[in-house]
Amino acid sequence: MSSESRLAALHRALADQAGQPVLFGDLVRSVWGDEPPAKPLPALRTLVKRLRRSVDDEIVTDASGYRLVVRPPGPQQLPADLPDFVGREDELGALAASGAPVLAITGPPGIGKTALAIRLAHRIRDRFPDGQLHVNLRGFASGPALTVEQALGRFLRSLGVPPAKVPLDLDEQIELYRSKLRGRRVLVVLDNAAELSPLVPGVDGCTAIVTSRNELAGQVRLDVLADDEAGTLLDRWQIDGSSEDRAELIKLCAHLPLALRIAGAHLADRHLSDYLADLRGDGRLDALEIEGDAAVRAAFALSYKALPDDARRLFGLLSVHPGTDFGVRSASVIGSLSTEDTERLLDVLARAGLVQKTGERFQLHDLIRLFASEQVGGEGPPALRRLLSFYLATAHVAAELAHPTMKRLDPLPVDVEGRSFETADEARAWLDAKRPVLVAAVQIAPHPFASQLADVLRGYLVSSGYRAEMALALTAGLATAHAAGDVVREGAMHNGFGQLHWLRGEYADALKSYGVASELATTDHMRATLLNNTALLKRDMGDLAGAVADLEDARRMSGEHPDLHVTVLANIGTMLGMRGELRKAIELFEEARGLSEEHGLELKVAVAAENLGFAHLELGEFDEARRHLEAALTFYQETMAAPFSTPNVLVNLADIAAKTGDHAQARTLALTSIEEARKVEDGRTEVEALILLGDFAAAVEKANAVGYSVGRRRAQLELARHDRALAEELVREARTSDDRLLESQALLALAEATGDAAVAGEALELARAREQSAVVARAEAFLAQPPANGGSTSS
Known part of the structure; x- marks a missing residue:
């Protein structure tokens, strides 16, 4: 059999059981039959390396074989094409025929850059079978622009990179982004970019379409629509009138597509001659011959004036929304309206061309948002407060369900009730869907909403790996808290930065942030909390003596706060266990369990049982260890804590099975632990499971990736x-x-x-x-x- 035939045979054997591990021996037989090479495993490894280079699918090394993971279809992120797009055939033809890696479309606002970019993307999308990425960078919007890090994070996740595996360093993110695109044909659409950025792939086979108001190298700069193109657009909307009136409308709208669209929507139930009379009467018409947005604003003004009072009011209020799009629920909160009234008014605004509707979502063009903000008046701040109250209340409920063990600032009294959720999965789904708008909301929110919302989101952003978003939220929250002289919330933001630096492996900066937070702390409870955090950081830095000293101080300060006191006791026990003082550790875990039972802290009771199970496991007291771990597992599986707590219990039960000779059960439990750990990005537990499965090299790699020095050492022990x-x-x-x-x-x-x-x-x-x-x-x-x-x- 030729080398290529063996490669095909290997691929077929893995593909036949895609997603399942195929034993080394079975693969050797599939490839070489009854005549295996002298050293079959090295030969198989060499063939697997070749196969990895030749197929798109991922081939994972398992404990006893290889597993083929079929690569999912590429991202399909293009917005829908405009059905009434007209003209621009010369520009479209030139851009579509270009082999340039960057297709830049520039021009003033309202000229139709985005519409042309999307039409072009749909025309050439067949050339990019590996997917299309799209992002609105909001480079010229009145609200916060999207950062390169935020956009890269979105793209990397769309390309299959789990949030926790997105690198911390921007240069590393860029390199990973490009490595994911190499060998693929992907179209990247960057709308409203202020400049060409690292988001442009720069990789053979990939193309970027970039729109901007600024001059860009190699650009196609759009001019206004020609007379015949503008006339075709009016035909599409069935706008009747004399040729003279139509020509005048086009002239008064300065041949700008956006102005013509607004006018077309306004003319749905009016005579053209009447509309022209109004348009001529606008005091700004003497400027309509020139560039810029005056023509667009004139069209806005006429459409706005024709709205009923309640629609005009909602239109202005919608300008306070911080995200790129919004739904009926958010709009009803902003307007303090019923769902039925909100739906009715949004329909009025959409028919007037002032709001764009896509599915169940709505959005405002940047220029329309700016115009709306000029109409809102004194109702704007209260509307923003209502929206922030709604988002904060809902985020708090979601965070409590999705991340119940995270300590947060006491809730703020709010003006509007938030949503409720039935399950932790439903809560996380809401946080996933609302993440961009929630981070944008923090950036525009006044005090105390900014720091409060940043703190509420911290657990979600940490566990989900959204570090760029976490940095943006904490920065905004810190600025407003510091300006207001609110030391409690300022300290909370520094505590968050300590956690962020810790995640990034920036230990000195993390200690500094925790130190600043401690200086600002006003209560023993907060000081003890920060000492507990610092101790865990020092543990990861290898300073167990310093960690225990901090925890003993925290123990003295936390006596009047049972929840925190139990946590500190458990952490001291863990540190003592690492120092080989397992019997002392068990005493502390028993004390923590007793206090938890006394104060009705059910989750802490389960955590204490889990800690006791691990300590008895280390002592070789397997029956006692199993009893405690199974009690903890039962509790976790019956509560919201299951997704985050179950993986570690499973891996410890797997360890017991391995040490008592039940290797089949150990393997089953370890694989289940990995599966559950990956759902919640629990890299540490995944490391422990990989060690149990004997994949020490993979365990070391994973431990380094998530900064888990204890697990890295445990994996290296076997290699050593x-x-x-x-x-x-x-x-x-x-x-x-x-x-x-x-x-x-x-x-x-x-x-x-x-x-x-x-x-x-x-x-x-x-x-x-x-x-x-x-x-x-x-x-x-x-x-x-x-x-x-x-x-x-x-x-």
Whole structure:
């Protein structure tokens, strides 16, 4: 069989069981039949590497085989084409025929840049079978523009990158974006860009369509519509009248498509001659011969004046909405109207051409939004407050359901009630759908809404990996809180920045942010909370002694706050466990459980049970460990905490199964744990499951990606058994960080790598002192073996 035939056979064998792991042995038989190569596994690995380069689908290395994951269809993000688009054939033809990597369309507002870009994208989309990306960068809007980081995050997620895997560094994001596009044919539409940016792919096979009011290299700069094109547009809308009247309308609208559209909508139930009389009477008509938006504004004004009073009022109020589009519910809150009245008035505005409707969503052109903002008057701030109240109240309810363990500022009294949700999944779906508008709302919100909303969103943005959005929200919230002299909310924003820096691996900056927050703290409860956060950060930095010291201070401060006190007790127990003081840790976990039961903290009771299960597991007391873990699992599965808490319990139950000889059950539980962990982007638990499955290299890679140093060391322990240098490095790291559980394990790995019985004896002594039964058993087995050739047997 030829090399290419073997490649095809491998692909077929994986594709036949797509999504399922195929055993190494089965793949070898499928490719080589009864005549396998002398070294089948290395030969299979080489063939898999070739296949990965030749197919779009992902091939995942599993514990005992490979799994083919079919790449989903590419993103299809183009907005619908305008059915009444006319003209621009010369520009369309030139752009469609161009082989340039960037097709730039520029011109003044209202000239039809977006319509042409979308028409062009639909005309050439067949050339890009791997998908089309689209974003409105809002470079010229009155509200906040979309940042490069926000847009890159959206694109990367659309290209299949989970939020938690989006790099922290902008340059790394750009490189990942381009690497995802290499070898693909993807069309990227960048609407309302202020300049050419890294969002332009710069990759062979991909093309960007960019619209801008600014001059761009290689641009097609749009002029106003020609007489015949404007006439065709009027024909499409069945606007009757004499040729002279039609010509005058086109002239008064300055041949601008947007002005003609507004006029066309206004003429649906009016005579052209009457409309022209009104248009001539506008005091700005002497400026209509020139460039700019005067003609558009004249058309706006006439349409606006023709609206009934309630529609005019809602139109002006809609300008306060911070997002690119909105639904009926948001509009009804802004207008303080019933759903029925809102739907009726939005229909009036859509028929007048002042609001665009796409499906169930509505939006305002940037120029129309600006015009609307000039009409709103004194009702604007109260309308914005109503909308912010609605978003804040709803986000708080959603956050409590989706992320129940996250500590937040006390709720603000609000003017409007929020939505309610039945399940955590429904709450997360709302947060996903509203994320762009919620972040935009933080950026325009006055104090105290900005910092309050930023704090409410923190748990969601952290867990979902939206770090660019989190930075924008915290920056806006910090600015308004600082300006208002609100030290409580200012401290909350610095606490958020501490968390953000921690996620980015910027430990010094994280400590600084937590320090500033501590200086601003006004209560022992807040100071204890920050000490708890700092301790967890120091743990990840390898400073267990500093972590325990901070937690002991937090313990003294948190006594009057049972919920926080229980959390601190549990964290001290975890640190003591890492230092090998497992019996002391169990005492603290039992104390935490008792306090939780006393104060009705049901979730904390389950967390304490989970901690007890892990401690007994480390001690080798498997029946006791299983009892506690199963109790925790039962509670989690019956509550909203299940998605986030279940994966870690499953991986610990898998560990028990492995250590008690039930390897099939261990594998099943570990795979289930990975599946559940990936749903909530729980990279740490995924690392632990990969270790149990024996995929140590993948575990190290994942641990590095999510900044999980403890898991990285655990994975490296197994690799160190055959790598003396790595084993020595782990011994040094354990002693530097005071991780005593790791120290005995690393010493044993060093003994196994070198055959040194003296080192194994040291590991055994430490493990016995710390009651690490698994390490004790392995060290005793090692010492019971005859020394390996070349191994040291010095004593």
